[in-house]
Amino acid sequence: MKVYVDADACPVKDIIISQASNAEIPVILVTSFSHFTNEEQPxxxxxxxxxxxxxxxxxxxxxxxxxxxxxxxxxxxxxSLALAKGCIVLHHKGFVYTNDNIDQLLQTRYLSAMARKSGKRTKGPKPFTDEDREKFGELFKGTLEQL
Incomplete structure (x- = not known):
């Protein structure tokens, strides 16, 4: 088992690295060259x-x-693609993507895109909070413990 992180804008990389390292699970951060770093990784x-x-x-x-x-x-x-492949998929705000919620999430995204295309303004995502960080940490820890 490995942990893959869509890392360009992920605000919880530190939590993932810390908890996965404690569990001796490899972490792969996938990011664009525009975020290149020479920083040594654990x-x-x-x-x-x-x-x-x-x-x-x-x-x-x-x-x-x-x-x-x-x-x-x-x-x-x-x-959606990862669920179809049988992966466990987590959002950094502390919820699990499931086959039960992914269709609604995709539908909401589609409707927002269509509204923007027709000239309407839509709200962006809410700011990431300390509560979100804590919620993700608990979810990630629990996920690792279950495995």
């Missing part, structure tokens, strides 16, 4: 760089991920 953490094009990180994650790997993403499309 043992068990690998960074894979991809082109800056749309969905490049998503495609690489799906190419590498295996059934029952954990994927952390805020991208509903990637979450």
């Amino acid at each position: 043992p068990g953490v690998e960074i894979i760089y991809v082109d800056t094009g749309a969905d490049a990180a998503d495609y690489r994650i799906m190419k590498l991920a295996q059934k029952e790997d954990i994927i952390v993403t805020q991208d509903y499309g990637l979450a």
Whole structure:
């Protein structure tokens, strides 16, 4: 088992690395070259760089991920693909993507995109809070313990 992180805008990388390292589970951060760093990573953490094009990180994650790997993403499309592959998919705000909720999430995304296309303004995501961070930490820890 491995943990794959859609890492470009992931605000909980530190939690993932810390908890997965304690559980001796490898972490793969998939990010675009525009986020390149020379920073040394802890043992068990690998960074894979991809082109800056749309969905490049998503495609690489799906190419590498295996059934029952954990994927952390805020991208509903990637979450849908990962669920179909049998992965455990978590959102950084502390909820699990499931076959029961993914259709509604994708529908909401689609309707918002259509509204924006027709000139309407839609609300963006709510700011990430300390409560979200804590909720994700508990969810991730519980997920690791179950496995």
